[in-house]
Amino acid sequence: MTGTPHTIDYIELGATDLAAAKQFYTAAFGWEFNDYGPDYAGIKLPGGDTEFGGLNPSHAPSPGGPLVLIHSDDLDATLASVKDAGGVVTDGPYVFPGGRRFHFTDPSGNGLGVYQHQA
Secondary structure, three states, rough: OOOOOEEEEEEEOOOOOOOOHHHHHHHHHOOOEEEEOOOEEEEEEEOOEEEEEEEOOOOOOOOOEEEEEEEEEOOHHHHHHHHHHOOEEEEEEEEOOOOOEEEEEEOOOEEEEEEEEOO
């Protein structure tokens, strides 16, 4: 996946039970998935393998809603920018299948993530 820097291009939904979540979204909407083992499933765009989102059991659903992910071409520079702007890093940076990412809260408490695709 490649995206335009600093745009929202991926939404991650928390899943308390990955298998049940996949079954629900397949039955309800006909969604198909790219499986990355027992801990993650990417939600495919219709007609291909490109993903628009994912199901992530390590991020439990919360009153705050889904995790919005922002693409970056330079994760370390974006990390510095987020900190400089007053964001609070809550997780990472860490490696995930396909690249690196970190999570943060903005000054209002909204949780977001930033990722860089692995070259």
